[in-house]
Amino acid sequence: xxxxxxxxxxxxxxxxxxxxxxxxxxxxxxxxxxxxxxxxxxxxxxxxxxxxxxxxxxxxxxxxxxxxxxxxxxxxxxxxxxxxxxxxxxxxxxxxxxxxxxxxxxxxxxxxxxxxxxxxxxxxxxxxxxxxxxxxxxxxxxxxxxxxxxxxxxxxxxxxxxxxxxxxxxxxxxxxxxxxxxxxxxxxxxxxxxxxxxxxxxxxxxxxxxxxxxxxxxxxxxxxxxxxxxxxxxxxxxxxxxxxxxxxxxxxxxxxxxxxxxxxxxxxxxxxxxxxxxxxxxxxxxxxxxxxxxxxxxxxxxxxxxxxxxxxxxxxxxxxxxxxxxxxxxxxxxxxxxxxxxxxxxxxxxxxxxxxxxxxxxxxxxxxxxxxxxxxxxxxxxxxxxxxxxxxxxxxxxxxxxxxxxxxxxxxxxxxxxxxxxxxxxxxxxxxxxxxxxxxxxxxxxxxxxxxxxxxxxxxxxxxxxxxxxxxxxxxxxxxxxxxxxxxxxxxxxxxxxxxxxxxxxxxxxxxxxxxxxxxxxxxxxxxxxxxxxxxxxxxxxxxxxxxxxxxxxxxxxxxxxxxxxxxxxxxxxxxxxxxxxxxxxxxxxxxxxxxxxxxxxxxxxxxxxxxxxxxxxxxxxxxxxxxxxxxxxxxxxxxxxxxxxxxxxxxxxxxxxxxxxxxxxxxxxxxxxxxxxxxxxxxxxxxxxxxxxxxxxxxxxxxxxxxxxxxxxxxxxxxxxxxxxxxxxxxxxxxxxxxxxxxxxxxxxxxxxxxxxxxxxxxxxxxxxxxxxxxxxxxxxxxxxxxxxxxxxxxxxxxxxxxxxxxxxxxxxxxxxxxxxxxxxxxxxxxxxxxxxxxxxxxxxxxxxxxxxxxxxxxxxxxxxxxxxxxxxxxxxxxxxxxxxxxxxxxxxxxxxxxxxxxxxxxxxxxxxxxxxxxxxxxxxxxxxxxxxxxxxxxxxxxxxxxxxxxxxxxxxxxxxxxxxxxxxxxxxxxxxxxxxxxxxxxxxxxxxxxxxx
Numbered sequence: 001x002x003x004x005x006x007x008x009x010x011x012x013x014x015x016x017x018x019x020x021x022x023x024x025x026x027x028x029x030x031x032x033x034x035x036x037x038x039x040x041x042x043x044x045x046x047x048x049x050x051x052x053x054x055x056x057x058x059x060x061x062x063x064x065x066x067x068x069x070x071x072x073x074x075x076x077x078x079x080x081x082x083x084x085x086x087x088x089x090x091x092x093x094x095x096x097x098x099x100x101x102x103x104x105x106x107x108x109x110x111x112x113x114x115x116x117x118x119x120x121x122x123x124x125x126x127x128x129x130x131x132x133x134x135x136x137x138x139x140x141x142x143x144x145x146x147x148x149x150x151x152x153x154x155x156x157x158x159x160x161x162x163x164x165x166x167x168x169x170x171x172x173x174x175x176x177x178x179x180x181x182x183x184x185x186x187x188x189x190x191x192x193x194x195x196x197x198x199x200x201x202x203x204x205x206x207x208x209x210x211x212x213x214x215x216x217x218x219x220x221x222x223x224x225x226x227x228x229x230x231x232x233x234x235x236x237x238x239x240x241x242x243x244x245x246x247x248x249x250x251x252x253x254x255x256x257x258x259x260x261x262x263x264x265x266x267x268x269x270x271x272x273x274x275x276x277x278x279x280x281x282x283x284x285x286x287x288x289x290x291x292x293x294x295x296x297x298x299x300x301x302x303x304x305x306x307x308x309x310x311x312x313x314x315x316x317x318x319x320x321x322x323x324x325x326x327x328x329x330x331x332x333x334x335x336x337x338x339x340x341x342x343x344x345x346x347x348x349x350x351x352x353x354x355x356x357x358x359x360x361x362x363x364x365x366x367x368x369x370x371x372x373x374x375x376x377x378x379x380x381x382x383x384x385x386x387x388x389x390x391x392x393x394x395x396x397x398x399x400x401x402x403x404x405x406x407x408x409x410x411x412x413x414x415x416x417x418x419x420x421x422x423x424x425x426x427x428x429x430x431x432x433x434x435x436x437x438x439x440x441x442x443x444x445x446x447x448x449x450x451x452x453x454x455x456x457x458x459x460x461x462x463x464x465x466x467x468x469x470x471x472x473x474x475x476x477x478x479x480x481x482x483x484x485x486x487x488x489x490x491x492x493x494x495x496x497x498x499x500x501x502x503x504x505x506x507x508x509x510x511x512x513x514x515x516x517x518x519x520x521x522x523x524x525x526x527x528x529x530x531x532x533x534x535x536x537x538x539x540x541x542x543x544x545x546x547x548x549x550x551x552x553x554x555x556x557x558x559x560x561x562x563x564x565x566x567x568x569x570x571x572x573x574x575x576x577x578x579x580x581x582x583x584x585x586x587x588x589x590x591x592x593x594x595x596x597x598x599x600x601x602x603x604x605x606x607x608x609x610x611x612x613x614x615x616x617x618x619x620x621x622x623x624x625x626x627x628x629x630x631x632x633x634x635x636x637x638x639x640x641x642x643x644x645x646x647x648x649x650x651x652x653x654x655x656x657x658x659x660x661x662x663x664x665x666x667x668x669x670x671x672x673x674x675x676x677x678x679x680x681x682x683x684x685x686x687x688x689x690x691x692x693x694x695x696x697x698x699x700x701x702x703x704x705x706x707x708x709x710x711x712x713x714x715x716x717x718x719x720x721x722x723x724x725x726x727x728x729x730x731x732x733x734x735x736x737x738x739x740x741x742x743x744x745x746x747x748x749x750x751x752x753x754x755x756x757x758x759x760x761x762x763x764x765x766x767x768x769x770x771x772x773x774x775x776x777x778x779x780x781x782x783x784x785x786x787x788x789x790x791x792x793x794x795x796x797x798x799x800x801x802x803x804x805x806x807x808x809x810x811x812x813x814x815x816x817x818x819x820x821x822x823x824x825x826x827x828x829x830x831x832x833x834x835x836x837x838x839x840x841x842x843x844x845x846x847x848x849x850x851x852x853x854x855x856x857x858x859x860x861x862x863x864x865x866x867x868x869x870x871x872x873x874x875x876x877x878x879x880x881x882x883x884x885x886x887x888x889x890x891x892x893x894x895x896x897x898x899x900x901x902x903x904x905x906x907x908x909x910x911x912x913x914x915x916x917x918x919x920x921x922x923x924x925x926x927x928x929x930x931x932x933x934x935x936x937x938x939x940x941x942x943x944x945x946x947x948x949x950x951x952x953x954x955x956x957x958x959x960x961x962x963x964x965x966x967x968x969x970x971x972x973x974x975x976x977x978x979x980x981x982x983x984x985x986x987x988x989x990x991x992x993x994x995x996x997x998x999x
Contacts, residue, residue, distance in 0.1 A: 024049045025064050030056065030097035033065035033128060039072070039149040046142050047085075047133055055098035059088045059105065059132035066129040066145060070121040074151040075177030078129055079116040082144030086134040089115035091127055100128065107134065118266060120179060121149070150177045150269075153192050157181050158225040161193035161258060167200050168277040175213065175263050175270040183226050187235060188216045188262025194274070201253045202280040203306045207246035210273035213265035214243035220258040228258065250285075250308050251278060282307045282321050287354035290322035290387065296329065296407040299339075304390065304398045312355035315347040315362070317391035319398045324387055325405065327380035332408050334434055335388060336366065336375040338472045338522065339402035343372030347389040357387060364393065366519075372396075377408075377434065377520065404522070408434035411452050415439060416485040419453035419512055425460065426528040430470075434520040441486040443626065444516065448476055451516035454525065458505040463530040465633070466513055469498040470524035477501050478514040478628070488512075490639040492535075493575075493628045502535040503635035534563040536573045538598070538630060539637030545625070547589075547611045548646040554589070554609040556625055556641070560598040563633075572599040575630040577607055584621035584645050588612055591623075611645055621645045677725075689713060689721065699723065 027034040028050045036043050043066065050062040070076065080087040088107045094100035103119055110116035113134070121127060131143050155162035156178050164171075178190035198204065208215040216235045222228035234245040243264075251257065261272055284291040285307040293300055304319040313320065327333065337344040345364055351357035366375035372393075380386065390401050413420040414436045422429065436450035444451075458464070468475040477499035479492040491511070492501035505511065515523050541557030560573060578593040590610040598605060609625075627639040677687035686700040701711045703725070711723040791799045801811055952960040 024051055027064045027066065029053050030065050030100075030128065033067040036066050036068050036129075036145070036147070037071075041147055043145045044142060045131075045145065047131065048141065050133075053097060057090060057092065057100055057102060057130070059090045059130055060134055062133040063130050064143065066131075067126060068129060068147065069126050070123055070149065072149060072151045073123045073177075074121060074149050075118060076121045076127075076147060076149045077116065077118045078145065078147045079110045080114045080131060080144060081110045081116070081146060083114055083131075084141035084143075086113035087115050087143070088132040088134055089117055090130040090132070091117055091119060092130065093125065093127060103127070118176070120152075120177065150174060152177045152179065155192050155194065158184070158193050158258070158260075161195040164194050164196040164259065164274075164276060167198050170210075170273065170275045172210075172271055172273050175261070175272045176267060178263070178270075181225070185218065185260075185262075187218060187233065188264050189266075191260050191262040192272070194259040194261070196257045196259055196276065197254065198251045198257075198278055199253055200278050200280070201251060202278040203248055203308060204251040204257075204276065204278050205246065205248050206259060206274070206276045208244045208261060208273060209246070209275060211244055211271070213263050213267065213270045213272060215245045215272060216260075216262035216264070217245040217247050218260040218262070219247055219249055220260065221256065222258070231257070248308070250281065279306045284321045284323065286310055287313070287322050287387065290324040293323050293325045293388075293403070293405065294328075297405060299402060299404045302390065302401045302403065304392065304401055307398070309391075310354055314349070314354075314357055314359070315345065315389050315391060317345040317393050318396065320389050320391035321401070322387065322389055323403060324385060326385050327382055327407075329407060330382045331380065332377060332435065333380050333405060334375065334377045334408055334432075334520070335403065335405050336472075336522075337373040337390065337401060337403060338366075338375070339404065340373055340400065341371045342399050342401060343393055343396040344374045344401065345389075345391040345393060346374035346376050347391075348376055348378055349387040349389065350384065351387065360386065375521075380407075406432060406434070406522075408432060410435040410437075413452045413454065414450075416442065416453050416512065416514075419455040421455050422513075422525075422527070423456070424527075428470075428524065428526045430522065430524050431515070432520070432522045433515070433517045436520075438516065439485065442514075443478060443488050443490065443628070448516040448518050450520065451514050452523075454513040454515075455510060456513060456527070457510045458507055460505070460529070461507045462505060463502060463533050463535060464505050464511075464527060465500065465502040465530055465533075466492075466525065466527045467498050467500040468515060468523055469500075469526055471498060471515075472521040472523070473497060473517070473519070475499045475523055476514075476516045476629075478516070479503060480512045480514075481509060483510075483512070487640060490627060490636050492635045493630055493639075494632065495629045496632070500632045501630075501635070502530065502533065502633035504535065504537075533633070535633050535635045536563040536598075537561045537635045537637050538573065538575050538596075538627060540625065540627065540639065540641045543638065543641050545641060545643045546646065547609075547643060549588075549611055549613050549648045553611055554625075554643045554645075556607045556609060556643075558596055558605045558607070558627075559637075560603050560605070561637075562598075562601075562603070572597065573631050573634045574598065575627050575634065575636070578626055578628060579609065579643075580624040580626060582622040582624060582642070584623040584643075588621055588645055589623060589643075609643070613648075620647060685709070685725075689723070697721070701725070 025046055025048070026032060027045070030053065034043070034045070045064055047062045047064050050064050052061065052063055056063065078089060078091065080089055086108075088105070090105040091103045092100040093103060104117045106115040106117045108115060115131075129145065129147075131145060153173060153175065154160060155173075158181065173192060175190060175192055178192050180186065180189065180191060184191060206217060206219065208217060214236075216233070218233040219231040220228040221231060232247045232249045234247045236243055236245060259274070259276075261274060263270055263272065282303060282305075283289060284302065287310060291300070291302070300323070302321050302323075304321045307319040307321050309318065309320060335346060335348060337346055343365070345362070347362045348360045349357035350360060361376040361378040363374040363376045365372045378386075388403065388405075390403060392398050411431065411433070412418060416439060431452060433450040433452060436452055438444055438449060438451055442451065466477060466479060468477055474495065474497035476495040477493065478488075478490055479501045480488045481491050482489045492503040494501050499515075513525070515525060517523065538558060538560050541559060545554050545556055547554035556577065558577070562573070574595060574597045576593060577596050579589070579591045581591075589612060592607070592609060594607060596605050596607060622645065623643050625641050625643060627636050630636065677685055683703045684700070685703065686698070688696045688698050690696045697713045699711045699713045701709045703709045709723075709725045711725065713721040713723065
């Protein structure tokens with residue numbers, strides 16, 4: 001048994017020894033490489049007992065060699081798929097094992113532990129293929145080498161570009177063996193070329209949709225590779241999936257285009273799909289082919305789905321189309337794209353070439369647009385051609401477009417009084433609110449900026465519905481049944497898109513309908529009679545509500561009568577209640593704009609409005625409450641009410657003097673005047689009224705408990721004057737409404753007191769004031785400065801003297817009243833007009849004796865039969881400070897005999913001596929015509945107590961020119977100034993005398 005065991009081991013040893021001594025494979029060394037041939041093939045082998053020779057390129061262990069001569073230029077794939085171990089693969093060129101060039105090596109790209117290499121090859125070149133083992137410990141195993149050669153595409157190079165047939169087509173081509181030639185773009189690591197000559201013009205679409213590799217697309221024009229002009233390119237194009245590419249560009253029939261398809265991918269196969277087509281572009285795609293549109297208004301539809309952007313085209317965005325419009329008249333025109341249902345860009349230009357246009361107006365998105373439509377309003381000139389460009393933003397989508405245009409003027413029915421009459425039980429009309437406005441007293445709870453009005457008279461008793469369906473944006477629709485705009489009784493109101501008003505009507509009654517909008521827009525009004533509908537009606541509970549200062553709020557009640565629709569109860573209804581100031585303001589109550597809901601069958605509602613407490617007597621004050629913006633198909637009964645606020649402070653008449661200045665009676669400047677009132681402690685008063693040239697008319701009376709009184713004055717020159725007087729502003733002023741002969745004026749008579757914080761000087765002081773000129777004023781306004789001397793007493797009494805530029809002498813006297821106001825009224829010279837104002841004494845600066853004021857030069861137009869004489873109203877201002885005479889730098893002003901006028905500044909102290917004549921020489925550096933070697937003689941006389949002066953001015957041999965003026969000392973400078981009433985047009989500079997214009 002033991003012997004048998006020994007025999008068995010010996011036998012095994014005998015079997016093993018021969019394998020240790022076996023020869024390596026025949027192709028173990030480079031010099032004995034096995035030759036393989038053909039475009040494709042498979043070669044089995046083994047690396048059992050293979051070795052590495054000296055200087056062999058390192059590929060780890062147990063290598064064997066093959067030799068292959070490329071039968072064609074192209075791309076070859078070598079792999080070891082099917083081998084029985086972890087292989088490594090290398091490809092080389094060269095003639096000796098120690099002089100080889102490594103082209104590629106791989107470990108594992110064939111899947112699992114097998115290798116794969118793809119590389120370009122050149123026909124006739126010998127390639128050495130080496131298979132090695134990754135692990136030294138592996139004893140070796142069978143090997144498998146596979147190879148496949150794909151020939152280089154025929155259109156691999158630009159010069160061999162393949163022609164694309166027709167305007168539309170698809171083809172597939174293998175790109176695995178494609179290359180890049182010298183000078184070619186590196187967008188992709190291989191490329192193939194096509195040449196395309198389309199038979200049609202239009203928008204070309206070229207894409208690689210359907211390809212299985214990462215493609216790029218470039219379109220060129222040119223004749224040689226290094227002189228190509230790029231038209232468009234794409235790498236993973238917009239609108240396609242994966243790594244496919246797509247381009248769009250305009251093609252012209254008969255022109256040649258080069259299409260380069262590139263790829264970033266590597267693989268055994270790279271099938272690439274190329275698709276091309278042409279779609280005719282919009283007829284007005286280009287500026288030169290703009291579609292002509294005509295007329296003062298119109299609408300045209302277009303489509304920019306197949307359109308482009310030209311070279312040098314302005315305006316931005318994508319896919320534009322063009323229109324051309326010649327203005328039929330001078331005025332304003334609105335272009336918009338409402339109805340397009342696209343986000344649009346709208347540009348308006350003038351010009352004759354796409355690269356030389358002037359932008360007139362543009363818009364991306366009009367206010368309140370639904371889809372991003374655009375609107376542009378511009379001024380246009382008759383006969384001028386305007387270029388209209390429509391496009392979409394860079395992020396937008398193209399599609400059907402609508403362009404509307406309308407020349408606009410102020411609507412004839414802009415005002416309530418000019419409402420357009422509409423008729424019939426049903427109808428529809430289109431309009432616009434361009435250039436429309438909101439009247440001052442118009443109901444405007446939604447802060448709209450423009451409105452138009454209609455008038456409709458019912459020919460039946462029943463129910464009507466008005467709506468704005470079809471309007472460009474949201475509107476406010478208001479229906480009233482009275483003819484008083486300031487106290488409009490609204491029977492229905494709605495603010496929505498569209499707005500809708502449903503309300504009962506009475507045969508023969510006239511209803512006013514208003515459409516108001518936030519912005520300028522197109523609107524549509526539709527109306528129809530309803531026969532199966534009874535609207536819900538919301539109504540205020542009373543025409544008046546009462547409240548009292550000091551805690552008793554205004555309680556506003558509302559009622560709702562629920563209507564029916566074909567027997568069904570409508571949805572819950574609502575409206576808004578808001579307040580409007582009357583004699584009461586935000587100091588007296590809490591204004592509101594609040595929603596009132598009637599839900600769960602409710603038929604009543606109550607809104608409480610807080611009333612504020614104060615500590616001053618005001619008498620009874622009022623404000624209004626109104627209803628607006630009801631839910632659809634809800635009408636109003638009573639929609640307007642007055643809230644009375646009772647004053648809880650007793651009336652205590654103040655003992656004080658008042659003085660006031662009336663406004664000019666309409667068309668009758670001669671009736672302007674002043675009023676003076678003296679109020680005693682028991683509520684009685686006396687006063688006097690001076691109007692025009694009439695004698696002063698005295699009057700007297702007594703204020704009632706509410707601080708009101710009515711007085712009739714009989715004028716000596718004929719006619720009676722009715723005064724309605726009442727206290728206001730806690731007794732700081734008395735308001736006087738003066739009526740005579742159907743004319744009314746308003747006087748604010750202020751208490752003659754200074755502000756309580758002002759400390760007056762212990763003695764009177766004098767101010768010298770300049771009434772600033774209006775050199776560009778219209779009318780008989782003095783166009784140069786005037787000046788006033790204003791003396792202020794310690795009790796606020798004021799005396800004014802002075803002269804205006806037209807030699808009008810100013811003499812006035814008065815008292816500084818409440819809020820430090822000083823009434824002033826001066827008729828202009830020879831009836832040219834009037835200067836009327838309340839001068840304002842600047843309280844913070846009063847201790848410095850400074851005041852300023854805004855004045856109004858005016859002359860009301862005077863009717864004469866059917867015509868009006870021209871009038872004017874120009875604002876000016878007054879600047880003044882305390883008079884302090886200074887001999888330094890007075891300015892002298894005079895009108896020259898031969899040319900212009902001059903202000904002369906004599907520099908240096910004491911240059912002018914009172915009562916003396918001095919001669920000055922002007923330098924030749926001047927810009928007006930002057931006598932040769934001109935000299936100036938100035939004679940000056942002034943009164944130091946007031947600063948007024950007179951004198952003469954003579955240049956060379958010209959006649960002496962008289963002048964007059966005043967000198968005063970501004971508080972913030974050390975110079976004296978002359979305030980002159982004559983403009984100047986001359987300017988001379990010299991070392992010691994400046995002649996310059998006042999403006």
